[in-house]
Amino acid sequence: MGQIRINNMVFHTYNGVFAEEKRMGQRLEVDLDMSYPIETAVQHDELTETVSYADVYDTTKEFLEGHQFNLIESAANGLLKTLQTQYPALGTITVRIRKYAVPIAGVFDNIEIEVTGRASDVD
Template sequence: MGMIKLPNMRFYTYNGVFDEEKKLGQQISVDVVIHYPIETAVRDDDLNTTISYVDIYELVKDVTTQQSFNLMESLANAILMALLKQWHQVEGIDVAISKDYIPLAGIYDPFIISVSGTPADLAKWCDQ
């Protein structure tokens, strides 16, 4: 089983709960890992038979920058669902979102939200 990893994709958004986040915006980082049988999908060395990381990036960028969420958890779920709907041939997808700055006094590393899912999970989630 292979993986397509797109780490540290950075986007400027206006997502968040606090007024400052919605007004001033902030940079977030999105990591995506696609678990995918690359070794069998690319035997013919043809981009049309595999998943393009450019297409993954564009989908993540669109969800992240064109929608607004209060919760990073909701953004992570929206990215996961969009990816699963687009590429049914994957074995699983992991999405992590890091916020470098939170309007919170203290010293801390970026806060990270992670979600994972499979095409079977998508079917269950859509039935609810």
């Protein structure tokens, strides 16, 4: 099974528990890992034989910029379900979301949430 990856997508969102996060917003970075049978499905060098990266990017952008969540865990779960529904030809989808502006008194780069599911697992 092949892998399609879109790495370090950056979106300005209004997610968070605190009023300042909801008002000012912040940067989220997103990585997607998607399994797809590239080896067998892509035979004629045609876009119709694969998943459009541009469409997946647009879906991700629309979802994250169009919703507000208190928790990035909820954002990750919601994005995963959206991708599972809109791209049923994919196998396993892994969503990683990184948040840098976290109100924790400590030194670290970011907080990252990762969720994984199969497109066929959609309710």
